[in-house]
Amino acid sequence: MFIDEIRLLLEAANVAEGGVNFFTGPLAAIPKGNGPYLLVRETGGLGPDKTHNQINPPAYTRPQAQVMATGMNPGSVRRMIHDAFSAIVGVANQRVGGVTRSVTLTRSGSTVTGTCEDPHGWATGYSITISGASQTEYNDDFVITVTGDYTFTFSVSGTPVTPATGTITAAYAGTWYRSIDAIQDPFSLGLDSNGNTRFAFNIRADKEFS
Structure with a gap:
């Protein structure tokens, strides 16, 4: 899945640690606490679950995901989303997942x-x-x-x-080898109901795979 590939990429870049301050899935996956926490969730364009080396795999719509940082300390949240954004930009238009x-x-x-x-x-x-x-x-x-x-x-x-x-x-190698070809600059999501600061950016993969 696309979010698993993004999770592995961000963990390899030491942006956050899975199960500690890094989570995937719906917003409910984020624990209550000061944070900062990082979340990656699918936002559309889900494709069929096939392997990266399948011959003639079926077409799929472009996977899309949102990376969000949240926490009580605005400075820590901004640093986390900046580090995540830098890691993703670093592989733009390259194959990811490995x-x-x-x-x-x-x-x-x-x-x-x-x-x-x-x-x-x-x-x-x-x-x-x-x-x-x-x-x-x-x-x-x-x-x-x-x-x-x-x-x-x-x-x-x-x-x-x-x-x-x-x-x-x-x-x-990843479920698919995909190339990230669209990255939105980080933006503020405002405060959540608990007063936590939230910043996010959206990403999309193209249709290439091998």
């Missing part, structure tokens, strides 16, 4: 556990590309089960050496 993590791999039977150096931000069912392992059995695309903020598991064929050696990375 996040790569350094990872170590250990195997028990056919189950491999991957441990990332940083929180991966992935979900069960994502297809992850492992590369850089000296044992070629590990270098492939795998559907993962998430077991923690830093860890995930997948199944492997054969009995490759454990732990795996090499400079190993795990990469998530």
